Amino acid sequence: MMPFLEVKDMRKQYGAIKAVDGVSMKVGPGEIVGVIGPNGSGKTTLFNSILGQIQPTSGNVEFCGENITGMSPLELSRRGVGRTFQTLQVFVKLSVRDNLIAAAQEFKGTLGSRLFAKNDAGLGGHADEMIELFRLKHVAKLPAGSLSYGQQKLIDIAMAFMPAPRLVLLDEPCAGVNPSLVDQLRELLVELNKTQGGSFVVIEHNMDFIMKLCPHVICMVEGKVMAEGPPAEVQANRQVLEAYLGN
Amino acid sequence: MTTNLQKLGLLAGVIIFALLPLGLKSYGVYLCTLFCVYLMATFGLNLTVGYAGQMSLGQAAFLGIGAYIAAIGMKAGLPFMVMMPLAAIACFAVGLALGFPALRVQHHYLAFATLGFNILVYLVMRNEEKVTGGTFGISGIPRPSLFGYSLEPSLPFFWFTLFFTLLVIGMLWWLLRSPWGRAFAALRDNPIRAESLGVNITAYTLLAFAIGAACAGVAGAFFAALVQFIEPAPFHFSWSLMMLLGVIVGGSGRFLGPVLGTVVIVLLPEWLRFMQNWYLAAFGFAVVVLMIWLPGGLLSIPEKFARKGAVK
Numbered sequence: 001m002m003p004f005l006e007v008k009d010m011r012k013q014y015g016a017i018k019a020v021d022g023v024s025m026k027v028g029p030g031e032i033v034g035v036i037g038p039n040g041s042g043k044t045t046l047f048n049s050i051l052g053q054i055q056p057t058s059g060n061v062e063f064c065g066e067n068i069t070g071m072s073p074l075e076l077s078r079r080g081v082g083r084t085f086q087t088l089q090v091f092v093k094l095s096v097r098d099n100l101i102a103a104a105q106e107f108k109g110t111l112g113s114r115l116f117a118k119n120d121a122g123l124g125g126h127a128d129e130m131i132e133l134f135r136l137k138h139v140a141k142l143p144a145g146s147l148s149y150g151q152q153k154l155i156d157i158a159m160a161f162m163p164a165p166r167l168v169l170l171d172e173p174c175a176g177v178n179p180s181l182v183d184q185l186r187e188l189l190v191e192l193n194k195t196q197g198g199s200f201v202v203i204e205h206n207m208d209f210i211m212k213l214c215p216h217v218i219c220m221v222e223g224k225v226m227a228e229g230p231p232a233e234v235q236a237n238r239q240v241l242e243a244y245l246g247n
Numbered sequence: 248m249t250t251n252l253q254k255l256g257l258l259a260g261v262i263i264f265a266l267l268p269l270g271l272k273s274y275g276v277y278l279c280t281l282f283c284v285y286l287m288a289t290f291g292l293n294l295t296v297g298y299a300g301q302m303s304l305g306q307a308a309f310l311g312i313g314a315y316i317a318a319i320g321m322k323a324g325l326p327f328m329v330m331m332p333l334a335a336i337a338c339f340a341v342g343l344a345l346g347f348p349a350l351r352v353q354h355h356y357l358a359f360a361t362l363g364f365n366i367l368v369y370l371v372m373r374n375e376e377k378v379t380g381g382t383f384g385i386s387g388i389p390r391p392s393l394f395g396y397s398l399e400p401s402l403p404f405f406w407f408t409l410f411f412t413l414l415v416i417g418m419l420w421w422l423l424r425s426p427w428g429r430a431f432a433a434l435r436d437n438p439i440r441a442e443s444l445g446v447n448i449t450a451y452t453l454l455a456f457a458i459g460a461a462c463a464g465v466a467g468a469f470f471a472a473l474v475q476f477i478e479p480a481p482f483h484f485s486w487s488l489m490m491l492l493g494v495i496v497g498g499s500g501r502f503l504g505p506v507l508g509t510v511v512i513v514l515l516p517e518w519l520r521f522m523q524n525w526y527l528a529a530f531g532f533a534v535v536v537l538m539i540w541l542p543g544g545l546l547s548i549p550e551k552f553a554r555k556g557a558v559k
Contacts, residue, residue: 073442076443085440098432106445114430117425
């Protein structure tokens with residue numbers, strides 16, 4: 001079966017520093033793949049190279065058989081590729097509901113037709129469903145910037161799923177999130193994977209979260225793939241343990 | 248309930264303002280009309296700066312382009328109702344062209360790019376005598392007539408200007424209530440995230456500039472018909488700074504912010520004239536105090552008091 005996303009020999013070099021050094025990976029349709037590794041191992045650089053945020057030094061990215069290497073984030077979003085960022089990226093002055101509508105409205109109609117469209121671009125119902133799913137109903141009308149970090153993180157993630165993307169790359173979704181919310185977040189991602197049917201690639205440092213969520217895990221160390229496979233196998237890999245804990 | 252009260256208050260305010268010139272002398276009527284003219288320009292600038300987050304110091308240039316196009320056309324015998332939309336279209340087109348640097352630079356770099364544009368336009372107005380009349384300007388600009396009824400007297404012209412000011416404000420309200428308004432806000436708050444969510448930041452940046460410029464173009468056409476004599480001075484970049492000040496003092500990104508801001512830049516200096524030689528110093532001091540006490544603009548006063556109440 002043709003992979004949904006295929007990264008071939010991706011390299012990104014900053015002077016003498018090889019941030020990503022020949023990484024290849026495959027993601028199947030509907031699959032959830034976890035990417036782990038110590039700080040500075042090149043995970044976010046790999047994401048940014050795949051997603052057109054930075055230009056890779058060499059290598060190829062194919063999405064549904066199409067070469068998408070170096071495409072802009074705008075072009076990728078139109079092909080159904082979504083993402084979240086390592087840091088919070090919400091529209092702080094917009095309400096929670098408007099954040100969600102803003103996340104999907106550009107996929108409805110044309111630029112010209114949106115000028116004459118209803119205020120919610122016909123997405124109000126879907127936004128309310130996501131608000132319900134992410135348990136944000138009590139703050140739906142408040143500006144996103146006025147909420148707690150954890151709540152903004154939930155908005156951030158909900159926004160990525162609003163347009164029902166075919167592929168979502170999540171960069172540290174648990175970072176800064178209250179431990180009591182982590183399980184809720186995992187359940188939400190499982191639910192979205194079932195209902196929307198997209199493929200997810202998740203970077204995360206929370207091992208418990210990633211081991212429970214992802215049937216396939218890739219471990220990166222110093223820009224290279226050190227190990228990959230089922231979570232238990234990767235967790236037991238001696239090289240992986242050394243990379244995390246030292247000799 | 249509050250919203251209905253606010254709407255009623257707004258309507259009452261518009262009616263009172265529409266009737267106000269009946270009790271004023273001709274200079275008072277002129278000031279009210281000038282207030283309307285600058286209101287169109289500052290509402291347009293609020294779209295560019297407050298909603299789309301693009302810094303612009305070139306609004307006076309668009310006001311000037313609109314004024315000169317309308318003046319030249321009307322002197323050639325073309326009706327105002329033809330020249331006003333032409334001025335808007337021309338400014339829209341120039342705004343699109345100016346928007347391109349906005350795609351490459353941001354914040355203070357963009358401010359300087361637009362400032363340079365204003366200086367360039369000012370120099371063209373001053374030096375291209377054959378077209379613009381240079382420092383002698385263009386005089387004898389006729390006031391429009393409507394269905395054969397002359398708008399030469401100051402009162403009918405004020406109501407005519409007020410009607411179009413409300414029309415421009417209404418169109419901007421409708422635009423900002425559409426999904427475009429949300430896209431502008433997304434572009435202002437977080438362009439990187441906006442692009443990853445399919446917002447075409449190139450198109451929206453250009454549109455924000457062009458629509459803001461078109462509003463100034465319409466204002467320029469009314470300005471020419473109001474003063475009936477134009478020369479480059481009112482389109483100097485210092486007036487772009489004043490309009491930006493109006494937007495920020497009123498409350499950048501707040502829909503009715505430019506109303507209060509334009510009161511400050513157009514009417515406050517007139518009210519302070521009793522101070523004679525000190526009035527500009529007093530105006531400057533008032534602005535400094537406002538900016539320190541109310542960085543969110545005059546419309547942020549209720550929020551400021553609400554926050555104080557919450558702290559207590």
